[in-house]
Amino acid sequence: MNTDTTTDITFDIQKIRADFPILETKVHNNKTLVYLDNAATSQKPKSVLDALQSYYTTQNANIHRGAHFMASKSTQDYENTRLTVKNFLNAKHTEEIIFTRGVTEAINLVAQTWGRQNLQKGDEILLSTMEHHSNIVPWQLIAEEKGAVIKVIPINDNGEILLDEYEKLLSPKTKLLTICHVSNALGTINPLEKMIPLAKKFGTTIFVDGAQASVHLTIDVQKLDADFYAFSGHKVYAPTGIGILYGKMDILEKMPPYHGGGEMIKDVSFEKSTYNVVPHKFEAGTPNIADAIALKNALDYLQNFDKNALHAHEQALLQYATQEMQKIEGLKIIGQAKEKISVISFVVEGVHHSDIGTLLDMEGVAIRTGHHCTQPLHKRLGLDGSARISFALYNTLEEIDIFINALKKAIKMLL
Numbered sequence: 001m002n003t004d005t006t007t008d009i010t011f012d013i014q015k016i017r018a019d020f021p022i023l024e025t026k027v028h029n030n031k032t033l034v035y036l037d038n039a040a041t042s043q044k045p046k047s048v049l050d051a052l053q054s055y056y057t058t059q060n061a062n063i064h065r066g067a068h069f070m071a072s073k074s075t076q077d078y079e080n081t082r083l084t085v086k087n088f089l090n091a092k093h094t095e096e097i098i099f100t101r102g103v104t105e106a107i108n109l110v111a112q113t114w115g116r117q118n119l120q121k122g123d124e125i126l127l128s129t130m131e132h133h134s135n136i137v138p139w140q141l142i143a144e145e146k147g148a149v150i151k152v153i154p155i156n157d158n159g160e161i162l163l164d165e166y167e168k169l170l171s172p173k174t175k176l177l178t179i180c181h182v183s184n185a186l187g188t189i190n191p192l193e194k195m196i197p198l199a200k201k202f203g204t205t206i207f208v209d210g211a212q213a214s215v216h217l218t219i220d221v222q223k224l225d226a227d228f229y230a231f232s233g234h235k236v237y238a239p240t241g242i243g244i245l246y247g248k249m250d251i252l253e254k255m256p257p258y259h260g261g262g263e264m265i266k267d268v269s270f271e272k273s274t275y276n277v278v279p280h281k282f283e284a285g286t287p288n289i290a291d292a293i294a295l296k297n298a299l300d301y302l303q304n305f306d307k308n309a310l311h312a313h314e315q316a317l318l319q320y321a322t323q324e325m326q327k328i329e330g331l332k333i334i335g336q337a338k339e340k341i342s343v344i345s346f347v348v349e350g351v352h353h354s355d356i357g358t359l360l361d362m363e364g365v366a367i368r369t370g371h372h373c374t375q376p377l378h379k380r381l382g383l384d385g386s387a388r389i390s391f392a393l394y395n396t397l398e399e400i401d402i403f404i405n406a407l408k409k410a411i412k413m414l415l
């Protein structure tokens, strides 16, 4: 928890909303935007927008090895974000933080480097039914190449991992457990504090997809004992195109590079090149400097809130919306885990989810419909898709009322 003296204990929602200029936007026939698509991407506070503007108007320069003022300032700011992320995740070393484009790139990086180096024929990769496609397909690519096998941890109808079944799947063949901390479609918070120690008994390497967790939970990679942890900036109020891969130092040091190019090398000759130290070994080419710098502003913004107040606010939104939605005839909530973040996927009997999305949009309510990049999960639940609302710290109970009224109106029109 941040001990900054400016910590906002009172959680003044109107003050918070004023930090996000986009929330004033009018859509379709002058309707005020009700943005409930935060699990896909969150909106950005002014401090993040200002950081981008300021970077390009006052200090734009390529980083590392620059012999001038702006290059040094940009390098310093870029590296300062790395330090902020280290603290955000409670990593042991700043060098364990690698900049990527997002979780997708982080997973591909580990699959193509650690995976290629460590996976052999017959090795098993364990993942869960509720994984996002980006935590399935990169492993399928490397598994196919190496002859490794993908095993799937089943879930119950509430959308929770079946821990007994999980335990049965673990064996010395389990080379990797790769799992989402929080499901983007169900909102389920997975019991990693139970799952990781069980896998560690078999020497299994652990990758945690933190895409949905990082904005809602306090992350402590040392306490979790995760070998890798990834999150995307755009889901924690930072810009798109910047993300983080955390890896334990001893593992990162042994991994081969991912992309080749400038910055990731120590010495280059036509005969042979040698590689830079971690983390630079994994950051080939000119990185996304501006967005990396703005990521610090986003994390500072998020960490300025009292964690308990933030959690209580988001849980109140989740509970109120759940309660009001359950009153709607024919509506079924997908994912009723005991431990859940503020995401609600749902279907309505006799109504197609995409039609609901279209009609809500006409009322200014932005939601997401489809399979949410979790086709295997939807198949397990016997669905081809669902509608999803997801809350951020700036959402209000009044917005839920607008959503519920719009939803009722839509259902009436569609039935």
Ligand code: PLP
Binding pocket: 039, 040, 101, 102, 103, 104, 105, 132, 134, 135, 180, 182, 183, 184, 209, 211, 212, 232
């Ligand atoms: N994993 C989960 C659980 C997600 O929700 C997402 C994005 O929605 C991703 C991975 C992929 O993140 P990105 O598209 O930012 O790389």
